[in-house]
Amino acid sequence: MPTDKQVPPGSRVAVIGAGVAGIMAASTLKQAGVEVDLYEKEERAGGHLNRWHHLFPGREEASLVREGYLQQLREHSLSLMLSAEVKAIVREPEGPAGGRFRVTTAAGDSRDYGAVLLATGFRLFDAALKEEYGYGIYPRVLTSPELEQRLSPGGAGLDTETGPPKRVAFVHCVGSRDAKVGNRYCSRVCCITGVKQAMAVRERYPGCEVINFYMDLRMFGSGYEELYQEAQEVHGVNFIRGRVSEAAKTLGGAIQVKAEDTLLGRPLKVTVDWLVLLVGMEPSLSAELLASLALESDQAGFVASRDKFLQPGQSSADGVFLAGACGGPASLPESVNQARAAALSVITYLNRKG
């Protein structure tokens, strides 16, 4: 625990989670002269970005982008606490040093703050819950994060016992837009992730056919539609509109997929070497933390802003702010924008309190 006793707790800020949102919020606060502690439960900072190979839509190497964020930590000598999971945040009665939040870690360390910024990100949907896709049972069924790892340097790639893969299929909307698993919302970034990964597979294995099974293709971000078109024109990715209903293992260990080609209105079967499930994002903030701060969440369980139009990034609880994917599915640039905006809201809040 840092020991800068000079700074009164009322003007110190706790940022919870050192993904890109937490890093950028903390560095913005620090640059504005606010003392910050950044808590991260894992052994290293970076959040989910640590697990990606390259990034949409520009296809930058993820490790280089991550280095840029980590550079922020060093440049502003941020107080970063690793392996420090925040277990409780309790609002203390207003003392002479200002409204206080007592932040306690799993190890039992406690410290007081004038404001809290939540940047706890998201959790990946557990693909095993969609039993009809056989994840965890058939070895040739993967999730999109697993494919990122396989494509990374030192990763296993997609070679099978018989050599390079001949056909790979992606399933969109796994664990999103699905009342059966209780997630009605769209996870927003998995469509473009599917396009990015389909292109990566085609580039690494030029002889491999790639099929994306989608219900709708949501190319909302700048450069997304262009990437989709590039996937069709340059890489010959085959986009088929139809929800995959089930996957079964063939005698040879490959995967047979059943869908409807909805644009033709006929049932379709295809055998693939690998089936990649584009898993969605789920809220990650523990129920205890939500309850201890009496925070409101949206229908899906993500932390809600008090007013999405006028006060985005300010939670329903006074002095508690949020940024990044803990407020709902978001891309990296969106998370960073939210982080910088939330940092500004924190500064305004601290100034107003005096």
Add this chain to the structure above:
Amino acid sequence: MSTKGDKWGFQPEKSNVIVLDRPVAPLYRQLRLKVPSLASCFFCGGCSATCTASEEGMNFRVVHLLLCRGEMEKVGSLIAPCLLCGKCTLVCPRNVDTRSVVFNLKLALHELQ
């Protein structure tokens, strides 16, 4: 004298255009009241992909679309092979009670006859 139709071996009997100007079919209106979850369908094709009777031409998604568009003619023959097994209801991501829709359609068409 040979016409264009003769050349292709058939005569177009009616226009191929879907006409949305006509009022909603009463049968469809009743069905929506009986099975309100039908309103949630987003035509993904999950039901039709898993359907036990798909080889026989059953396609719930198409049947629902035909009803929406007021094209009732083919509905009866399309749903005939449905076994009411309910597999479609198990996969539907929007929790549409597909089996009950087909069941009610069969009943209604039976009553009409």
